[in-house]
Amino acid sequence: MTRLLVVILLLSVSAQAQYHSLPDYPKDYFRNPLGIPIDLSGNFGELRPNHFHMGLDLKTQRRENLPVYAAADGYISRIKVEPGGFGRAIYVNHPNGFTTVYCHLNDFFPELESWVKNRQYEKESWSLNDTIPANLFPVKKGSYLAKSGNTGGSQAPHLHFEIRRTSDEANLNPMLFGFPLPDNTRPSILRLAIYDRTKSVYEQSPRLVSVAARGPGSYVAPLQKLSSPDISLAMTAWDTHTGSSNLNGVFEAVLYDNDKAVIGFRMDAISYDATRYLNAHIDYKTRASGGPYLQHMSELPGYLNSIYQQFSGDGVIDLSDGAVHEISIVVKDAYGNESRATVPVQYNGTPAIPQMPAGQRFYPMMVDVFESDDCEFIIGERTLYDSVSIAYRKQAVSITGVVSAQHVIGSVSIPLQDAMMVRIRPTATLSPEERDRIVMQRITGTKKEVQKVNWQHDWAMAGFRDFGTFRLLVDQEPPQVVPIGFASGARLTAASRIAFTVTDNLGKWKVLRTELNGKWICFTNDKGRNFIYRFDEHCPPGDHELKVVAQDEAGNSVEQIFRFTR
Template identity: 25%
Template sequence: MRSSILFLITILTALPLTAQHYLWPTNASPYLSSSFCEYRPGHFHAAIDIKTWNREGYPCYALEDGVVERVRMSVFGGGKALYIRLTDGHLAVYFHLQRFIKPLEEMIFRKQIREERYAVEIRPKGFKVKKGQVVAYTGQTGIGVPHLHFEIRDKNNVPLNPLRFYPQVKDHRPPTLQQVAIIPLDASTTVNGRHAPLVLELHKNKKTASYVPREPVYVRGRVGLALKGYDRADGVYNKLAFYKTALYAGARRIFEQKFDLMPFSKTGQVEIFIHHPLKSKTGGRFQKLYKESFNTLPVYDEQTGNGMVRVGDSARVLRVDVSDFKGNTSHLRLTLNAAPLTPDLYRYTMYDSALYLDCVLPPRLKELNFYSGATEKNARKADAYEIHFTQGQRAVIRMPRPASRDTLLGMELHTGRDVRRYEYVLQYGGKTEAVFSHWGKWLRLQWNNLFHPDSLYIGSDTGQHAVVLPLGRHVERVLTARDLRKGLLQIKGPGGLDTTFHIFPLFPGQADTAVYWDNRLRVSVSSRTVYDTLLLTLRR
């Protein structure tokens, strides 16, 4: 019994240390227009924004007894700002103020006259304030419409989530999930047959109350998820950030992130917290549910895992839990189906009465059949074929030559789990189209209607090499930043692809300088630079 009583006393006395209840900083409203750690270009939002209904002049209060540490005047950023050091060591910060109380206004005015400029700062000595005392009034100085930007920092000047100190904020609405992105993390990874992020719309299943995608997903390789959505609190329509996300593979949690604090030294990593290539191409902000090695943000549970998911021959069943600070939670359920290994047909040759195929077949085949015809409906099964493996899964296949009117060749693969059919066009006269794009750190080359044997030629200062391309309606090749060397890069291939780039890869954690156009443009990074490796397109 004694141990039980001691345990209860320990809990009760420990609570105030982590859940200090401060006075709400203004009587303007109890509602938020922005939340802690929302995305801002180049940084996380280090505060909560309190609604003032587009009006100025509401009183701001001291949260606790304390001392005014700093008063700042600026026409930019936070405008008129007030910093109060509380008795527990925390720092309360108020931005965008209309005015301060009279003694502080007089000190500021005297310094402005003395220095003959508007933007000044004072650090009063021993200027004490009491809990509940009016210290300033809300406004809209600096940037933005009228509101109160309010921060709580610890004794080391690290911003803390202010909601940790205000349990009275009302919120009964779970987050809204809009889209999920499945992002290839390796050059060999495909998502629904493509090496590019796949963005899926989400809808809520009425039976399970979980969000699900509107179409199936087939993956082979290593991927990460990213999520687009927002939260809302009671009484307002402003869109707020998620507080916590967790990813589960089956019953095992493999990723967790939450916003309790955000050091100013780390806030620039907001651009790798989101998936920046998707933002630049679509305008949408997708929050990553995985962590790369160069990401040093202190918002992750390092013991849980990095959230990256590998899909091989079996499907992976995933669940994402997304919560706000009050614990309202939405769920996303997603199955990453195992994409079948597709055959690569590199070339075909008609000789005498036979058709020869040079291809790479997937492993563990149970049965292989071929069909030919003028259309898919009248395709006929080949009576026989011969197969000779030349190296690994690469094979030469000899089969009877199709009739002259047959323009379609079908390949049917039985793996034991399912049956897949692939179509190739013979004697195709259509136009081959080449598409060049990049997704962050990948150069992506794509051809539509590639039905004639051809090669991709890649040239650089150190030489040139050729890559034989497979045939098909959609053919892709991916070059990574680490595949590229500094200097000129020339790419030539089918579909009229003929282009030259000046390549200068930059990598996280490596000091380097890229020089362009006879030293007229220089881009330098230090060894402390942290960013996702990007391929940038620069034009004069």
Template identity: 30%
Template sequence: MKHFYTLFLLFTISLSFSQRKYSQSYFSNPMDIPLVVAGTFGELRSNHFHSGIDLKTQQKEGVPILAPANGYIYRIKVAQYGFGKVLYVKHPSGFTTVFAHLQKFAPRIQKYVKDIQYKKKSYYTGNLFPEEEKFPVKKGEIIGYSGDTGSSGGPHLHYEIRDSKTDKIINPLHFGLAVKDTRNPIIEKLMVFPLDTNARVNNSNQKSTIPIKKINEGKYIAERIKANGSIGLGVVTFDRQDEAMNRNGIYSLEMHVNGELVYYHDLETFSFAESKYINLLIDFEHYGKFKKKFQKTHKVSKNKLSLYKNLINDGKLIIEPLASYNVEIIAKDFEGNASKLRIPIKGVSKNELEVKKDTTEYKITAVNFNKFQKENVTIAFPKNSFYHDCYLNFDVNDGIAKIHEPTIPLDKRFTLTFDTSHLNTKEKQQVYIANVTKKKYPKYVSTKKKENKVYTNQKTLGSYTLKLDSISPKINLVNFADQQWITKNKTLKVKIKDEESGIKDFRGSIDNEWVLMEYNHKKGILTYDFSDKKLVGSKHIFKIVVSDNVGNTETISTTFYRKP
């Protein structure tokens, strides 16, 4: 018992210190509106942890973004996906702040970016690194406006704080951001994992969900578990702040066995390099099948996450016959609101079971290069693509290559190759590889071509096939018509769409000169701003050329009139 209280005291001091070691006043709020969180730091996302916090912008774009401290803008990027329009600000304190999914930048930055876009004749800028003295910023200065660009699910600000030297990301809430949260996290489900072939859970060697019920606010209890040998636990849990209904991530997860802390992790900081190990923190197989993320309260081999603290036996429980165990899993949010799940476990004698071996002819030895071929399909996995040895299901039927299911996490990309020697010249131009794991929604994947084959590098197992795209993209005029006077228009808009392989590129021009078309890929809208350039004369020819991912193109040329 003395050992437990010493551990608990050290743990409490450590937790308290971690929340005080960052300045609470150095950074001011990045927006002058009440801060409501739509997504928490370290939240469980697909193949990665959320690297910042998402702040609501009152369901609108154009909220001014303020520099939270003195510094200078050292990096800018405009991209179709990912962060969209993003600014990076370095501060003399040794931190970098990041502002993503912006609608536009402050005027002087906007002009700098547009000049480069016109020089490159491309909407996409790549990474821009202005000289340090180019864009100094003062605390509270407007540096941009909130938006919905990139891979955003609606208007919001994605905000990050990074260590400028290590590039590790730090939870912004540690720096004094005030977010109202008095709610306890919710614990939704419990799973038990037999961790070797000799372990038993309720007379089975298969993982299983255990019913739980809520006793009162913040307290849950599970059905009694009968077990033997090495087992692990996992929970589905989430948090909600006071002013939003979003299912946000928790801050910390811990487990006690008979009063002793045996497992703890929190979301104070992590590096981008380790974010992929989220697939070992969760039950990836269950997520692949049912889209529910069970967070394990035990650390598995190959997991290199730095989130863990004070682990005993990596959080794995050794259940002895006739022994009783009182297990408690505690989920907390950043404010310390907690929910507790009590799990009674009774040790029983091991029953004998016939353990079926999961074998196929496609055995993966993780430390080796693995390559398999069937019909016109070849799959090749680099060394250490898998975290452990396993067997794959691999088959080709009706042109569909089924490479297991997306239930095994990969550390590296594998190469999928289709032989296309049976296609004619035109078909070879039109062919692409599509992910058809979701049969109703075939999805183009980046396809590279050689004379008699096409291939792609992917990090997700599943079903893939060849498809042909012979249909050109569609272009429709939105806010003007051919031969129309549009003097009052501030912008010129067209809608583009491609049903098959998807839009790859576009090029707009007025009077044979390239013009910048801002692309909202979620709505398929291209927008030209007339303030970019003064047009000479009243009659103008607008031309737009759009191409898809296999090279089909569509062109529209139209005339409009506008007073100088």
């Protein structure tokens, strides 16, 4: 009886120390959305600046206009047209509770293209994000949807393809749905990193540990003697599939301490609301300074709704017993191919002398404020991932248009999840006209961004999701509308389009309206670059007047009129 109890307990511990089986998603329900074999340039969960990659990037043979097909029966439920992001995208709802998304498209199929154009003129907006009635565009598995392209945030021709749960729009890993993609390659582990967790992860540089291959899927490192009794680890790893040289992301990793599972992560079921938490999953400081991606094998205290699963801890390993701990990280892809890296670690009994960095201490899951005579900043409870000291200093500045001191807040190596509120008091009394044209500018190296301020008495306020140097500017210079390849009065009888761009002294503007002969006209603005109108039935032969109204972040507006003949 005692022996049976022990066996039951061991089985219970073993079950708790492992991931459950893979999600039971339908296999072979969805087809390849292209007519060529699947070849990935990016996979689900891949690490990107400020976000996880939320689908598959399917190669289109380095060209555009390949046919894109519906992956299964359903109906088109939504379309999106935007300058960045997805560019031109189609959403298809399926009766089994999933939604597929097809992005960076060129032309939709003719009936949908006509519907979109009519909708743009109805709303007087090129950008759309519209739901579509379920009975309007039903599709069958293999129905032609659109031509592949390179629109929006795409850097080269490809199809970005997603599968979501329709009920909550959580993105799921398409590689778990049985798509035909040969993969018998193991993930590769390039390096490990060790952190002293008596400190903030943002107030140290990790010890980078090289690993040596010892057979297929096996990596080892020498004993590491450490001066901290509490440590955590991170890793650099990548995956690929058979016949591909693309270095893609890994699906799963689990950290073991002396063969006991501590913590792991899986790349599945990530929502767009949570995708910025990538900055809590990686060593942001190392990456921001030009170093490699390091994926934490611990859960930072400010990472909410994380991709981690804790088996016996949060990933911080207690070495205070002075014994050698054999730490292993097992990395898998979605097809079960795995690799393991092992490093023995030991506390040397001599703790490092703590050095508290300068600045006010802030903590995740707490609201706190820094205050001075002319600068304040507020850090919300969901803004930081780890505790950290945030330094502040004030700089005098004498630049035309600048009406405050410069306030240096924090370091760009510290990521923020939510925006912090920055409040600055001008150095001089401003007229009502000047107050109405105040923006707050953030500077980091050569990068500058501005936000329109709100006023609370004599304090100007704006929200930012990065640290840097902040100051107030009076901007009374309107943007400029610049014609491309024509001048007012031009004869464009042989032209197929008309185009313009907009420039601004502070680099942030928007086009409020485009009119042809007093009626709204649809200009595209792919990738936020040039505004282009291709001549159609809205511009018959004859004399025409084009009016463009643009506005910058401070509220300065310009109205530019061009006359031309077709």
